[in-house]
Amino acid sequence: MANAATVATTQGAPQEANASVTDWIAVAAGSLGALLATLDISITNSALPQIQGQIGASGTEGTWIATGYLMSEIVMIPLAAWLTRVFGLRRFLMGTAMAFTLFSFFCGMSSSLTGMILARVGQGFAGGAMIPTAQTIIGTRLPRHQMAIGMSMFGLTVLLGPLMGPVLGGWLTENASWRWCFFLNLPISLALIALLWTGIRPEKADLQQFIKADWIGILGLALGLSSLTVILEEGQREHWFESSLIVGLSLLMLLGFILIAIGQFTARQPIIKLSLMRNPRYASVILIVSTVGAAIYGISYLLPQFLNSIAGYNAQQSGAIMLLSGVPAFMMMPILPRLMQRYDSRWLVGTGLVLFVISCMMSLNLTVDSVGHDFDASQLVRGFAQILAMMPLNQITMAAVLPHEKGEAAGLYNMSRNIGGSIGLALTGVLIDRRSSYHDAMIRESLTANSTLGQDHMAAQTASFMSQGGDQALAQLQTVGQLSRDIALQASVMTFTDCFYLLGIALALCIPLALLLKKPTLALSPAR
Template identity: 65%
Template sequence: MSDTATHATHMAPPHEARASTADWIAVAAGGLGALMATLDISITNSALPQIQGEIGATGTEGTWISTGYLMSEIVMIPLAAWLTRVFGVRNFLLANSALFVAFSMMCGWSNSLGMMIAGRIGQGFTGGAMIPTGQTIIRTRLPLSQLPVGMTVFGLIVLLGPLLGPVVGGWLAENIGWKWCFFINLPVSIALVTLLVVGLKPDRPHWEAFLKADWPGIAGLAIGLSSLTVVLEEGQRERWFESQMIVTLTGVSLAGMALIALSQFTAKRPILRLSLMRNPRYASVIIIVTAVGAGIYGISYLLPQFLSLVAGYNALQSGSIMLFSGLPAFLMMPILPRLLGKVDFRMLVVSGLLLFTLSCMLDISLTAQSVGHDFMASQLIRGAAQVLAMMPLNQASMAAVAREDSADAAGLYNMARNLGGSMGLAIIGTLIERRETFHAAVLREAVSANSLIGQERIATSAAGWYERTGDMAYSQMRALGQFAEQIQQQAMVMTFSETFWLLGIALALCVPLALLLKKPQPGATGSSAGH
C-alpha cells in the first residue's frame, strides 16, 4: 500500500460510521483555510487604487498585485498533494498558515511595488495549498453518508470567497485602510492554527517521498504554469505576441509543458497525475469545471466592468450587486446536502449549466441605461446555477477516483478551475477590445457627416451648450465630443451583450458532458465505488 493510501486509511477508518468531533474540527479547519485563500484572490481588487497610490505603482504595474497571487497559487495547487505526502497534513498546513500570515504582514507593510508583489507571490503559494488540502481532508475524514454536508460547505466557501473579496476589501479600504485587507488574515490564521492543532493528529514526514520526487515534472509545473498564467493575465495589456515578454514566456510555458509530458512516461509517480484523465468520468468533470471556472471568473470581470464604465458605479456598489449571486447559496444551504444525497448528479449539473446559460442570455439585451437592479434577476439565477453546477462537480470529482487518488484529483480539479478562469479572462479581454473597436467603427460609419440624424443630434447638443456658454466654437467641440462618447458607449454595450451571449453558448455546450458524471453509491467503499 502506498504512503497516500496508508495515510488516507489512517485519516478515515473504514469501519467508522459517523465522523467524530475531531473530524469535524479538521473539516472546519480545511474550510477556514480555503475561505482565507479564496477571499485573498480578489480582496485587493476594490482597494487597488489606494494600494497603487501608496506604493507608487502605475495602473499597468498594479495588475501584477493580482497576477502575482494567481501565478503562484496555480503552481502550488497541484503540488499540494505531493507536499502533503512529504510533510504530513498537519505539519504542512501549520507551516502554510504561519507563512501565509507572514506574507500578509509583508504586503500590509509594503512601501514599494517589488515588496508588494513578493508578498503576494508568497500569499499565492501558501494560500493555494489550502484549497485542495482542505478538500482532501473532507474527503478522507468524513464517511460517505456525511460527505455531502462537508463538500457542500466547502463548495459554498470556494464560491463565496471570490464574491465577498471585493466587498470586504472595498469596505476595509474605505473605512479603515487598505493595509487591513492583509492584516485581517492574522486573527483568521490564529483561529485556523487552533483548529488544526485540535483536529489533526501529529504525523511524521516521509522524506523518501521528497527524495524520490518527480523533479522534472515539478520544474515543468513551476515554470510552465506560472508562465502560462502571466501570458493569459497580461497578454491583452501587452498586445499579445507584439510583446517580446509574451513571446518569451510562451516559449518558457511550452518548455514547461514538455517537461510535464515527459514526466508522465519517466516518473514512477508523476507530480501531475494526468493519467487520471483517462477516466472519462473524471475527465468530463475537469472539462466542465474548466468551462464553469471561465464562466464564473468571466462574469466576475464583465459585470463590474459594465457597472463601472456604463452605469458609473464605484467598486463597492459593483460588489454589492455581485453579492446577489451569493444569496441563493445561503438559501439553498439547508437542502443542498439532501439534494446531493438523493438527486442524480447529472440532473443537478445539467440544471446548473442550463440556468447559468439562461442567466447569461438575460443579460444580452443591455442598454446604455442599464443599472444595477437590471441585473438582479440574472444574478439570482446565476447564483442558483453556480450552486447546482459546482456542488455536484466537487463530489463527482472525488467519486470518479479511488480514495488514495483523492489528493491528486483535488489538485488537478482546483487547478483546472483556476486555469479555466484565467483562460476565460484572457479570451474575454481580447474579445471585448476587438469587438468594441469593430462596433465603434461601424457606428461611426453609420452616423457620418452625411447622416441627417447625426447632424441633427450634434446641432441640438451644440445649441444646448451655446445657451450655457455663449461660445459657438466651444459648443460645437463639446457636442462632437459628447457624440463620440455616446458612440463609444453604445459600442461597449453591444460588446458586453455579445460576450454574455458567447459565455452562455459555451456553458450550454458542456451539458452533454454532464451525462458522463458518476454519483457515489451509498455504502460503497474502496475503488469499487470509485473512491
C-alpha cells in the first residue's frame, strides 16, 4: 500500500522541465573554468627545472612558482560567493576569466623570478574564483533530475586537471617551450569568455554587499589561509619551527583565524559561513573531502617520486602511469549519473572509500625492483575509487544546504579539498624525511661485522669490483659505497610503503562518516 501511495504521489507531482541549451552552456563554461584552474595548479611541476634556468631561480626559489598560485587560489575560493553577490555572476566570472588570460600571458613572458611569482599569484587568484562558481552554476541552473550529470562533469574536470597537468606540462616543455604551459591558456580562456557571455544572464551589481562586507573576516581569511598554505608548502624545507619565517607565518596564521572567529559573531553575513558545519551531513562531506584531497595530492606526489628515484623514470613516463587513474573516470562518465540517481549516496561514497583503501594497500609490497607496471592495477582501482567517492560528494554538498547557502557551501567544500591536499603533501614530506632516516638507521644497526651473510656479500662485491680493475683497497671502498647506496634505497622503499599504509588508514577512518550522508531527493525525469 505504501509503495502504491508513493507511486501515486510521484505521478501526481509536477515534473521539472529539462535544462535549456543556455543552462548547459553555462554548465560547460563553469566546468571549463574549473578545468583551467585545476590544470594550472600542477602544469608547471614538470617544467620547473627549465623555468628556473630561464629566469635565474634556485631550486628553493622555484618552489614559489607553485606556492604563489596555491596561496592566492585558496584565499579566493571562499571569497567567490561574496564577490558573486557584489558584482553579479556573469560580470564577476568574465572579469576573472579576462584576468586569468592576462596573468597567463604575463607568466609566459616572464624573465625574472619576481615577475613570474607575481603573475602566478594573480593567475591563482583569478583561477580560484572559477572552481566554486562552477559548482554553484550547476547547483542553481540544473533541475534536480539532471543535477547528477552536471556534477559528474564538474567532478571529472576537478579530478583530471591535477592528473593531466604534469603530463601536459612535460610534453609542452620537451616539444615546444615551457612558456606554452601558460600560452596554452589564452585560446581556451577566450572560448571560456564566449561561453560565459552566452550562457549566463547579466545581473545588477550590489555594491551595498561590498560596503557592508565582513571586512574583519576577509582580512583574517587573507592572513590565515595564505600563511597556512606557505607553512604547509615550505615548512619541511625550512625545518619547521627552527625557521624564523615559519614562526612568523604561524603567528600571522593564528591572528588570521582569530579575526575569522570574530567575524562569525560580529558580521551580519560572515565571509566564511562556519555555521554550515552544524549540519552533520555537510560536516561529514567536509571531513571526507579533506581526507580524500589529502590522499589524492599525497599519492600524486608519492608515485612520481618513487618512479623517479627508485625505478629511474622520467617525468613523461611517470605521467603516463599517473594518467591510468583517469581512465575509469572516462569509462564511468556515461553511467555515473544513473548510478547516482538510482543508488544511495552513502553506498557509493562508502564503496569509493573502500576501493581507495584497497588501492593503497595494493602498494604495500614494493621492492627496489618495482617499476611502473607494478602500479597499473592499483592506479585503475584508485581511479574507480576517486570517481565513486568524489562525484556523489559534489552533489551531496549542494543538496545538504538551503538554496541561498549554495555559494558559501561550494566555497567551503573546495577550500577544504585544497587545504586537505596541502596538509596531505606537507605530512607526506615530513613522513618521507623522518621515516627514511629511521629505516636507514635501523638497517645499519642490524648489519654487524660478525654477520656471515654480510661478510659473504662484502667479499663477493669486493671481488667483483677488483675484477673490473683496481687494487683491493679501492675495491673495498667501492663496496662500502655500494652498500651505503643499497641501504638508502631499501630505506626509501620502506618509507614509501609506510606512506601508502598511513594514507589507507586515514581513508578507512572516513568510511563510518559515509553513513551520515543521505542521498539527495531527485525528481523523476520528465517524459520525452
